[in-house]
Amino acid sequence: MSVKQGLMALLAQEPMYGARLRAEFEARTGGTWPLNVGQVYTTLSRLERDGLVVASGGDDEGRIEYSLTDSGRAETSRWWLTPVTRESSPRDELVIKLALAVTLPGVDVAAVVQAQRTATLKHLRDLTRLKARADEPSDGRDLAWSLVLENHLFTAEAEARWLDHIESALSRHRGRMPLSSPPPSGDVPDVVESAAAGRERSR
Template sequence: MSIRHGLLALLERSPMYGYQLRHEFERSTGATWPLNVGQVYTTLARLERDGLVEQTGESDEEGKVVYRLTDAGHAELTGWFATPLAGTDRPRDELAIKVALALTTPGVDVRAVLQTQRTATLRHLQELTRLKAVADGSEDTAWLLVLDSMIFRAEAEVRWLDHSETRLARLAMTQRPAAPSGPTAAVPKDEPSDQAVRR
């Protein structure tokens, strides 16, 4: 999700100033995407430039400027909610890229990379599960949906890590040179066998 559309969604609720938007954004997403107030005001300036938000002309007691959604901003937000995300709209999978590079970089133990990541992901999954257990199902529905998404993603990551380790183990088995077998296998090539000496 872009910060741009997140702020538009919040302004659909009611006019707000920057600090309010930052607080509501983090509250709505369970602080899974922390924002600094500079990002908020930079994005607001772009939204205002594009005609999607405007200043109300009002300010609070501290002089903070209040913003509201324009008709164009409402149309932009409606279109965003109605449009499915494409794979190209999502961030690249840094973990998959990291493992692929570890596999082809000399001196890197790719199995250690996988095991280290699995430990961290399982720890993160436990923390998410703990947060879900203490959330209020009636009051925190939006936060629970975000939590569920993060839990499913972490579970999928653990499955992928297990799959990757299994694939690498199978690959190592097929690439291992076959051990010599049979009674004549130990005879060096430049030395005659016992049968040759007896002749």
Template sequence: MSVKNALLALLEQGPMYGYQLRAEFERRTGATWPLNVGQVYTTLTRLERDGLVVAAGADEGGHVHYALTEAGHEEARSWFTTPVSRSQPPRDELAIKLALAVTVSGVDVAAVIQQQRVATMGALQDYTRLKRTAPDQQDVGDLAWSLVLDSLVFAAEAEIRWLDHTEARVRRAALARPAGTPQPAPASRPAKQVRR
């Protein structure tokens, strides 16, 4: 997630100071990805340096409000209209863990999968419970949180399907290996580019 772009998008609403930006971000995303207020102010400093925001005065509490420059407006619009790149997938700790588990002797891969499945099912139940208790979405902030919640539900469902698929593939691989044959170490291969 780009904190920079999220702050620019929020500043499209008008000038705000760091704590307001943090609170707005967390309100709109249901605090799914909490922001450290120090990170917000560090990012604002970089945005100001890059000519995307300017200090627009301070309120009676001494809070410096930041406003978008024309370049900042352009950057925010560009972010909204540019698809999220899938050419460099984010590191997925679970995929890495399972890729290594099938190559390290002594690891009970089925147990790793089952423990993760139980944890993911628990998270999915929590997300579903949150959806049932979510407000009517009359407010734009409620709609924003609901969309984030939908994303979390779909990601958890996809993870469970992937775990089922992985478990089936590991079982098939074990059945195809003659009894008593140790699991071979994978040959070193050049990195593959992921195309989507």
């Protein structure tokens, strides 16, 4: 989630100062994406520079409130109705690790996969227990936390299925070319390509 857009969405409700924006952002997203105050004020400075927010005089404690300009409100309204695209995926350390593991000599790829599966399944069990203890959402903030938790659950389940898929791909790959051989002409090894495709299908 864009911190910039998240802060603007909160400011669309009412003017707020930086520390309150941080607290509201974390509370409304289940504390999953903690922010530091410096990050909040850096973002606010950029928004002010771009004419999307305006700062008003400080209160008795010297805190400066920020509110959206008309341009900021228009951009926030557009953001709500603009789908989140997946064309440029963020770098995923696990994907990078496994892509390197199947092309570098001396790496026990099966052990890498097994170690990750153990950690992923533990994380999945922890999330499942947390979900079982969670109360039925009674307001918007409870519902927000429930949605975030379920997203983590689905992501962990998909990762576990992807790791299973990698093991199957490795079994099919053995004997066709050494796993330590670099891909010819910069091509992605088919074991990684196949595994990546399986992960996308599981999402």
